[in-house]
Amino acid sequence: MAFANERARFGITMFPTDYSIQPVELARAVEERGFDSLFFPEHTHIPTSRKTPFPGGGELPKHYSHTHDPFVAFGACAAVTKRIRLGTGICLVVQRDPIVLAKEIASVDRLSNGRFVLGIGAGWNREEMEHHGAPYAQRWAVLREKILAMKAIWSNDAAEFHGKHVNFDPIWSYPKPVQDGGPPIWIGANTKWVFDRVAEYADGWMPIGGLGTGNMERLKAACEARGRKVSDITLALFAAPPAIDPLRGRIEQGFDELIFNVDSESPDQVLPKLDKLAKLAETARKG
Numbered sequence: 001m002a003f004a005n006e007r008a009r010f011g012i013t014m015f016p017t018d019y020s021i022q023p024v025e026l027a028r029a030v031e032e033r034g035f036d037s038l039f040f041p042e043h044t045h046i047p048t049s050r051k052t053p054f055p056g057g058g059e060l061p062k063h064y065s066h067t068h069d070p071f072v073a074f075g076a077c078a079a080v081t082k083r084i085r086l087g088t089g090i091c092l093v094v095q096r097d098p099i100v101l102a103k104e105i106a107s108v109d110r111l112s113n114g115r116f117v118l119g120i121g122a123g124w125n126r127e128e129m130e131h132h133g134a135p136y137a138q139r140w141a142v143l144r145e146k147i148l149a150m151k152a153i154w155s156n157d158a159a160e161f162h163g164k165h166v167n168f169d170p171i172w173s174y175p176k177p178v179q180d181g182g183p184p185i186w187i188g189a190n191t192k193w194v195f196d197r198v199a200e201y202a203d204g205w206m207p208i209g210g211l212g213t214g215n216m217e218r219l220k221a222a223c224e225a226r227g228r229k230v231s232d233i234t235l236a237l238f239a240a241p242p243a244i245d246p247l248r249g250r251i252e253q254g255f256d257e258l259i260f261n262v263d264s265e266s267p268d269q270v271l272p273k274l275d276k277l278a279k280l281a282e283t284a285r286k287g
Contacts, residue, residue: 008284008285009037009256010240010285012037012274013239014026016264019066020063020264020270024080027086034282035281036085037084038085038086039117039259040089044128047131052124052125052128063264071105086115087116088117088118089119090121093147098145102150105118106177109178114177116179119185119186140197141164141165151182157172158170184204194207195218198233205236209239237257239259239261260277260281
């Protein structure tokens with residue numbers, strides 16, 4: 001059986017913490033093993049109240065409250081790698097100032113010679129957002145304006161933006177990203193509204209698990225309504241299955257980016273897992 005895997009690329013995601021393998025060592029190992037990308041999640045902090053339940057159920061894992069800032073970590077990773085793309089999976093845009101974030105992203109894209117991918121999402125922790133002054137009920141509306149504002153900053157010499165949630169007069173902000181108009185934006189969400197959001201202001205969709213029945217048709221319809229082609233949208237699978245048959249199944253579905261999750265552990269635990277995943281990726285590439 002032939003598989004549509006000539007475009008398939010494979011990556012790694014891990015919560016970069018203060019107790020696990022360091023980001024620089026991980027980035028080197030990922031590149032050395034032939035992977036195509038490295039993604040880091042983020043949480044600025046975790047409220048001790050724990051009112052918002054963990055979506056995964058049970059107690060919130062330790063790594064959520066021990067993460068490095070992804071952009072600081074990626075600055076270090078960019079310096080020790082040449083080929084792999086570096087991406088957020090995901091960046092909590094609603095909790096960040098868009099002018100500062102636009103500069104951080106542009107700086108990492110410059111330092112990596114255009115290897116940055118901006119994975120975004122609105123987040124799930126109500127208290128975490130509210131500590132930043134971000135309204136939970138309006139988080140996606142806030143995210144949309146911040147993305148559009150950053151696109152304006154990346155694309156224009158004297159950029160300005162005037163919206164309900166983001167508003168600033170003309171500014172100069174450099175550096176500009178290496179990638180024209182800014183790095184590709186992949187939305188990490190699985191809701192019924194994600195298709196319209198991807199079609200309007202993103203370059204990729206990054207769900208966890210798989211497509212779900214009818215979702216490719218929904219994405220295609222949303223793109224066509226915006227005058228876009230679904231073939232121009234990157235399909236990136238987060239937490240790709242670490243087994244050959246389901247992995248091939250996801251490739252057949254149309255995923256061209258498959259990102260394996262690795263736990264936040266010490267080098268002697270992480271590196272053998274990377275070896276196994278690299279062999280799995282190679283097998284999947286061969287079809």
